Amino acid sequence: MSPQLTVLFVLIYLHCHIALGSDPDPVQDFCIPNLKVGAILTARLDILPCKNATEVVPEDFVFSGIRLPGNFSDTGLASIPVSPAVFPGLNTLGMSFARVDLKVGGINPPHFHPRATEIVHVVQGQVYSGFVDSANRVFAKVIEGGEVMVFPRGLVHFQMNVGKSPATIFGSFNSQNPGMQRIPSAIFGSGIDDELLEKAFGLSSREIGMMRRRFFPKKVKS
Ligand SMILES: *[C@@H]1O[C@H](CO)[C@@H](O)[C@H](O)[C@H]1NC(C)=O
Ligand SMILES: *[C@@H]1O[C@H](CO)[C@@H](O)[C@H](O)[C@H]1NC(C)=O
Numbered sequence: 001m002s003p004q005l006t007v008l009f010v011l012i013y014l015h016c017h018i019a020l021g022s023d024p025d026p027v028q029d030f031c032i033p034n035l036k037v038g039a040i041l042t043a044r045l046d047i048l049p050c051k052n053a054t055e056v057v058p059e060d061f062v063f064s065g066i067r068l069p070g071n072f073s074d075t076g077l078a079s080i081p082v083s084p085a086v087f088p089g090l091n092t093l094g095m096s097f098a099r100v101d102l103k104v105g106g107i108n109p110p111h112f113h114p115r116a117t118e119i120v121h122v123v124q125g126q127v128y129s130g131f132v133d134s135a136n137r138v139f140a141k142v143i144e145g146g147e148v149m150v151f152p153r154g155l156v157h158f159q160m161n162v163g164k165s166p167a168t169i170f171g172s173f174n175s176q177n178p179g180m181q182r183i184p185s186a187i188f189g190s191g192i193d194d195e196l197l198e199k200a201f202g203l204s205s206r207e208i209g210m211m212r213r214r215f216f217p218k219k220v221k222s
Pocket of ligand 2: 069070071
């Protein structure tokens, strides 16, 4: 292959890689989903029909649902994802947001977002925050009110409130649909065969059973 052709193929490869590496560029100012036409399906946000622009109002670009903390989980975590499903004005803009509150000692368990880099802004509190790179090196430190930290796309990250008061954190994502996998429930709460988990973690079937009961999604009472 001639050097010119090689350069051309590399450029085409890089271009495709970059083009597929983030949400698509918008082809219009905004697209407020028209809920009269179809429900919001998170997997198919990009094909939702838009409201006629003449019907779009300022309120479509404002979200008030993160003034207060959400509901706290067993680990002292309350998170409110601000995606187009709750904030239609974000649709097609390639961004989303979250509010996370941590009780004293509360944790946000190790998790990752397959489709987004995240910047977290600690509004108040002292939060041990970090991520693990693909060489299994951990980058973690305590950050305080007013500081931000970035978690590169797809890398496992975590937070724990190590202060003496509740912590509030805002996170922003460069995807309108970042996706989220919590490591404990992805491993022990997803239904992977027990024998594989026993061999992978060197645990007995009794220990795997304990992990499974802890992380398998609790059945909702009907
Ligand atoms: C949007 O609404 C305006 C005013 O009602 C109307 O004139 C226009 O045809 C509509 N556009 C579309 C694409 O339906
Ligand atoms: C918290 O839980 C209540 C009761 O289940 C629910 O109505 C409310 O929407 C929840 N709040 C958030 C932010 O999810």
